[in-house]
Each structure stands twice: as structure tokens, then as C-alpha cells.
Amino acid sequence: MDVGARLRMVRDRFGLSQRELAKRAGVTNGTISLIEQNRVSPSISSLKKVLEGLPMTLSEFFTFDAEPQQQRAFYAASELPNLGNEQIQLLLVGTAHERRDIAILRERYEPGADTGPDMLLHEGQEGGVVIAGEIEVTVNNETRVLGPGDSYYFDSKLPHRFRNIGDSICEIVSASSPPTF
Template sequence: MDFQFDIGARLKAMRSAAGLSQRQLAERANVPHAQISNVEKNKVSPSVSTLRRILSGVGVSMADFFEPEREVPPGPFFEADQLLDLTSKIAVNAIGEGTGRMAFRQIGDARSHNLQILHEVYEPGADTGETLLQHPSSEGGYVVEGELEVTVDSEIRVLRAGEAYLFDSRQPHRFRNPSDNRTIVISACTPPYL
């Protein structure tokens, strides 16, 4: 999680792709043109607010700007510690008022393979709440250890180790660990959630 690209070079590339001079961009973005120069030459690390204004001038979002910094896991084989931890990301993007500790770790590059396989850990009581993202995708999983209460579109079922589920993720769904022990699930989803 530490590759970083050359912000200045990237901004410069985007600016010239848009066919703008530093001054033209500065006007659109409502920043002094010196700042464009400073950022492009990496003389400063701009504040988020400044960078946002600048990028608005070339019609690029922050997310798109930093896209290349995304970690691209290697493969096709992964050590246990090479799984990509998506806990914070999923917890904030996909889960509503989840409670309790849980962890999600992804195998490889879900995007390019169009397949997201996750190793999921639910501590006792952990609850995703009603899942926010309801993708047009398919989703299934296998309970490796412990118990998992799965709710799909008003059907509730407690799955134990060895049992499994599979459904269309457009249906509202929710996961919970109703037991006093840790629950471990391996799940798969295509196309990927995030």
C-alpha cells in the first residue's frame, strides 16, 4: 500500500490532454496560476481542497486522479498476508449501520478478473445491517467456521460450518454472526462490489 505516482506529472498530462495552459486551467479552477506550476513541479503537496479545485478544471474527480495508485495484486498465487484488506473500505461503502468487528480480505485483482473472492471474518455479534449496495450481480458463500445468519429479502436462515448460500445481490440482504464464536466465510461475487 505505498506506491505513489508523480502528482505533478499526472496533472500536467491531464492538463495538456485537455488542451489547456496553466493560466487557462487556473482561471477555470479559480486558483492562481502559480499554484498550477507549483503542483506540476511537485514543489508543494497541495491541500485536498486545492487539488479538488484544480481537478474540477480538467473535469476529473479525485478518485479518478488517484486511480493508478490502486494496488494491483500480483497472482496467480497469494500468501495469506497478500490478501488485500478491504475492511475499512467495505465497512464504509457497502455497509449501513453495521455493528461489531468484522474483516474482509480479497483474493487478487477482482476488477480485472470480474470476480471478487473474499475471506470474511465476523466476530461474535458482528452485523452488517441492511446492505447498502445492491448490485446487479451474483453472490455466494461457504461457511468455513462458526455460524452465519443470512437474511435475503425477508428470508432468514442460520448457516453452520459446511453450509452455503447463493443469491442475486439485487435483493436486499444482510449478514450477522449470532453466536459467541468467530465466524469465517469464503464468499464470491461477480461482478465485484467495489
């Protein structure tokens, strides 16, 4: 897909006219018209200015590809599938069969629950925020106790483990990419 068509597509999706975008970007409407018709091949500096009016980075612009297919977007609390067990509830945002870039989980650890004797270790990166309660997190021989509002983020190839050492339920919202189950 050429630069002109690409720009026209993203501008349309943002719902801006050539003049509106030009004003935001600090260029003239003629420039945008010529670019969109591929009558010119814009300089990086001017294309960058144009994209800042959307806003969108050069990287995003050039990696912008086909149209996404519409999937379900909304999920009620009651319909999230549980990927965990009685000790650790893992509610996945979405349905189990859909393929996604990120696995977002609402996690509930019963008092004393832990992720097992062996350290976890897999591809990707993961992070999360503690909503309620307390949890002991170990990453690569470093251990911390996190409370509400505290958070973590690490490369999943580092050995890691979670343990609820408190006497109340601990609740976390986490995300990992790519999803691994």
C-alpha cells in the same frame, strides 16, 4: 478467427495430436486435418464430437478469443488486502487494483458483527460457504442460520444482510460477480 485456426489453437493448447484427438472424439484424423486447413466446413455434429474430445462445448469454442495476458496467479495468506473493518475482516484474493471477473473474499465476522442496519443491494450474483462458526443470513425477507459447510447463493439485487449472532468468530469464503465495492 476462422474455425480451422481456432481448432488448431485449442488442440495445441491441450497438447494433443490430430490422431489423439480424433481417437478421443470418435472421428478420423483426416477429418481434423481438413477442418484445420479450412478445406471443409464441418457439420455441427462432427465439430461437436471433436470438441467433446478436448473437452470443450460449442459455446466455449466460439467465444474463445484472444490470448489472456499472464497476471499474478498466487497470493500468500499474509498479503491479501483487507477491504473490511475491525468487526468484519474482508480479505480479497488478489490485489486491490487488479480488475477481475470475480471477487473472492475470505470473510471473518467478530461476534455480534453485522453488515449494517440497511440491507445490501447491488448488481450481480453472490454466494459463499461457511468454514467455521455460525452466521445469520437474510435474503429478501427469508432468514436462515448457517453453520460450517452450509452455503448460500442469490441474486445481489435481492436485499440481503449478514449477522454473526453466535459468540465465536465466523469465517466464510465468498464469491461475487461482477465485483462491487
